[in-house]
Every structure is written in C-alpha cells, then in structure tokens.
Amino acid sequence: MGKEHLIQIRRDLHRIPEIGFQEFKTQQYLLDLLNKLPQDRLEVRTWKTGIFALVKGTNPKKTIGYRAxxxxxxITEETDYDFQSEHPGFMHACGHDLHMTIAIGILMHFIENPISDSVLFLFQxxxxxxxGAEPMLNSEIAQEWRPDIITALHISPELPVGTIATKPGLLFANTSELFIDLKxxxxxxxxxxxxxxxxxxxxxLVTQLQSIVARNVDPLDSAVITIGKITGGTVQNIIAENARLEGTIRTLSVESMDRVKERIEAIVKGTEIGYSCQAKIDYGSMYHQVFNDEALTTEFMDYISKNTSYHVNExxxxxxxxxxxxxxxxVSGFMFWLGVNSSYGLHHAKLQPDEAAIDVAVNVMSKYISFKATQS
Incomplete structure (x- = not known):
C-alpha cells in the first residue's frame, strides 16, 4: 500500500469522527478495507464498535499486539482542510485518524511480507x-488471541516528523474525571x-480544591486538579439552587490519586456542612497509568536508533x-510519541498533523515487529 493510498485513508477517516462506542461508520470503513485484502492469513472479528484483526504468522510461537x-x-473543527469533519461538532482532534491509518499500513505490510509470528491489531x-481498552482486552476474543507483547503510539504535535520519543517506566499519568453536584x-x-x-x-469549593496538591501531595511527586467547567443557576435575579463542577485529576502515582480523592471527599463534606447543602461526587472514567516495560522499551529505542535513520529521544x-x-x-508492552509537527496541540480545533509521519510510523513498527519475530 503506497503513501498516497494511506494519506487518502487518513483523510477519509478524518471526515467521519465519532465518539466512544458510537464509531459505527468508522468500524464499517475499516471492515471494508480489511475485507478487500487477501484473506488467506487474515482473520477479522468485531467487538462492540471495535475490531480485532489477526495476521497469522508462518510458524507462530508468539503473538505481537498493536493497538490503535x-x-x-x-470538538467543532477549525482547520483549513478541504476534508474537514462531516459530523458537526465532532473532530479527530487527538490524531486517532492517523493512529488507525498507521495500523492499516503496518497490517498491509505483514499481509504482503509474512513473518513467523502472528500480529494482532486491536482497533479500539x-x-x-x-x-475501551480494559473491556476489549478482557473480552473473549482477546483471551483466545492473547498477545504476548503489545505496543501503541500517540502523535506528538510538538515533535518534528521523524522523531520518536518514549521512556522506560512511567510515561503517562493516572487520570480520573471529576464531577461534583451541589444542591x-x-x-x-x-x-x-x-x-x-x-x-x-x-x-x-473550587478555591479549596486548589489547596489539595500544594498541601497534601509530596513535592517530589506530581499531581494536578483542574476544574474546567462550572454551571449553576438559571437567570441573573434568582439565587442558584444547583451548581455543578466538572474537572480532571492527574497524578504520577496510584498512592497520590488515592490521597487526592480522600482530600476531595473531605473538603466536599465540609462544603455540605458549611453551606447547608447536599453534594454528590462522581469520578467518571478513570485511567491507569501507562507504565512501559523497561526491557522492551529500552530494546525498542536501541533498535530504532541503530537500524533506522529516525531520531529517538528519551x-x-x-x-x-x-x-x-x-x-x-x-501484557508487557510500551507506548511512544510520534512527532507530527503541528502548530496546534492535542484536543485543539486547529490540530493539523503532518501526514509524512504516517510513513515514518509504518516503517518503524514494521521493522521492529519483524525484528521481534526473529527472537525465540
């Protein structure tokens, strides 16, 4: 599959962004692509709105997983693309259109260039x-097609094209949504x-929440509490009976997340008493930290540095x-940042990643996965 074909796939996907577990058009588009490929070593199964695609090895001793x-x-798109989102109010503003396209490019490489081990693609x-990650990996399909190692990437607007960045150990934080309703x-x-x-x-309450990190988290650790949205009241001359705070919590350790939540709950309880109100806390979605396998990540960085022309940055x-x-x-594995050189960052309405990064990632992962298949 040539570069231009992959770029067209990315643009097609960019037009049809859909939110979690509503990716019906996206799933069908990917299935249509997969169904056009040679099927002798390819097995495809759907899970909710996601897809498992197994490229069978010639003499498999392990399964290498790749997630997109x-x-x-x-988000309402504000780019100058001529292939803008066709779904008003929604946008691929985090690069998942590139993530999917890269996975398709890697998959096609191994359809055309068989290796001994099987490669499992999880379109999550x-x-x-x-x-979707946890339930997808816990599904019956994943239990049958259990990967021995798993990898993934995330675009980085700040890095130039041709740059790979990662590190052994902790890469991304523990996160939790935060919703507080006051009555x-x-x-x-x-x-x-x-x-x-x-x-x-x-x-x-917002003012008090900002004291938690400063006075309850070890200064050598890191945590963030951000309240991004406040709603309350109806009109200017009625005192508000209800208010809602919406935010996020980020910590670099599980222990700090527990401590931060303990303090939030104590402060909210104090608000109930002090303001004669009722309060309800909802932590919404909570994500586990991304902790890269140290040996695999070091091996990956060394391999890319020695066997490609791309720059590897810790x-x-x-x-x-x-x-x-x-x-x-x-599952043992790792994630890395892929440079895409955009003036606007992740979750921004004007994010425009450089499509040249697609070919970089396909080359990097095709080489590395082929290398892993040579190991016993």
Whole structure:
C-alpha cells in the first residue's frame, strides 16, 4: 500500500469522527478495507464498535499486539482542510485518524511480507471515554488471541516528523474525571438570607480544591486538579439552587490519586456542612497509568536508533491520560510519541498533523515487529 493510498485513508477517516462506542461508520470503513485484502492469513472479528484483526504468522510461537484507538472528540473543527469533519461538532482532534491509518499500513505490510509470528491489531473504541481498552482486552476474543507483547503510539504535535520519543517506566499519568453536584435552596436575589446559594458554595469549593496538591501531595511527586467547567443557576435575579463542577485529576502515582480523592471527599463534606447543602461526587472514567516495560522499551529505542535513520529521544513522563495503561498493566508492552509537527496541540480545533509521519510510523513498527519475530 503506497503513501498516497494511506494519506487518502487518513483523510477519509478524518471526515467521519465519532465518539466512544458510537464509531459505527468508522468500524464499517475499516471492515471494508480489511475485507478487500487477501484473506488467506487474515482473520477479522468485531467487538462492540471495535475490531480485532489477526495476521497469522508462518510458524507462530508468539503473538505481537498493536493497538490503535478509533474514536474522535466533541470538538467543532477549525482547520483549513478541504476534508474537514462531516459530523458537526465532532473532530479527530487527538490524531486517532492517523493512529488507525498507521495500523492499516503496518497490517498491509505483514499481509504482503509474512513473518513467523502472528500480529494482532486491536482497533479500539472509546479511548477518549468512557474507556475501551480494559473491556476489549478482557473480552473473549482477546483471551483466545492473547498477545504476548503489545505496543501503541500517540502523535506528538510538538515533535518534528521523524522523531520518536518514549521512556522506560512511567510515561503517562493516572487520570480520573471529576464531577461534583451541589444542591442547596434557591430563591429571590433580593432575599439571600432565605436561601443557600450554590454559586457561592461552588466558588468556595473550587478555591479549596486548589489547596489539595500544594498541601497534601509530596513535592517530589506530581499531581494536578483542574476544574474546567462550572454551571449553576438559571437567570441573573434568582439565587442558584444547583451548581455543578466538572474537572480532571492527574497524578504520577496510584498512592497520590488515592490521597487526592480522600482530600476531595473531605473538603466536599465540609462544603455540605458549611453551606447547608447536599453534594454528590462522581469520578467518571478513570485511567491507569501507562507504565512501559523497561526491557522492551529500552530494546525498542536501541533498535530504532541503530537500524533506522529516525531520531529517538528519551522524554519525560507526561500528565496526559491514556487507557492503553490498562493493556500494559496486563501484557508487557510500551507506548511512544510520534512527532507530527503541528502548530496546534492535542484536543485543539486547529490540530493539523503532518501526514509524512504516517510513513515514518509504518516503517518503524514494521521493522521492529519483524525484528521481534526473529527472537525465540
């Protein structure tokens, strides 16, 4: 499959972004592509809106897994592409259109160039939420086609094309959504003494939450609490009976995540008492840290450095979240950053990754997976 064909696939996928477990058009597009390939060594099975595609080896002793996430984001696109999203209010703003295309390119390579081991491709839904990695890996299909190692990549807008960045050990943080609902007593703006104002309670709560990291997390560790959205009230002259805070928690250790949540719950309990209200906490989707297998990651970095012309960079851990963490928690593996040289970052409405990175990733992973198949 040539570069131009892969670029067209990426553009086709870019047009049809869909959110988690609603990737119906995306799944069908991928199935149509897979059905056109030679079928003698290819077996395809669907799982919810995802796909397992097994390329059988000539004399398999192990199965090498490769995961690509397939969902988009609820973001209105603002690029100047002539292949913009055809789904209003949704966009592939995290590079999953590239991720899928790269997986198809690698898969095609091994259809055309057989190796001894089998390669399992997991086209995974719902990475952005509510989380598809853990249930997909725990599915009956994955139990039958259990990979011995698993790999994945994520585009990095900040890095130039031709750069690979990763590190042994912790790569991405533990993450959790955070939703706090407050219910008090509304009333006329002229009679605040007869009400329990949830706008005031919410503002106070946001300020208190910001003290948690500063005073409860080891300074040598790292954590983030961000409240990204506050809603409350109805009109300007009615005191708000309800308010809602929406945010995210990021930590570099499981212990810190537990500690942060303990403090959130204590502070929210204090808000209930102090503002005579009721509060409810929902942590929504929670993602396990991505912890790269140290030996495999070091081997990968050494191999790419010595056997390709691409630049390999050891990066620092990041506060980004990725449900691939659940996969490497069960199966030895690693994830890496792929440079795509965009002026705008991940989850931005103007993200425009350089499509030349597709060929880089296909070459890198085709070489590395072929190398792994030579090992006993």
């Amino acid at each position: 996430d397939i969902d988009g984001l609820p 839904p719902a990475e952005e939420g509510p989380g 008090g007593k509304g009333g006329h703006a002229a009679y605040p003494h007869t009400t329990n104002d949830m706008v005031v309670a919410a503002c106070s 990066c620092s851990e990041a506060m980004t979240g990725e449900d691939f963490g659940y996969m490497v928690d069960q």
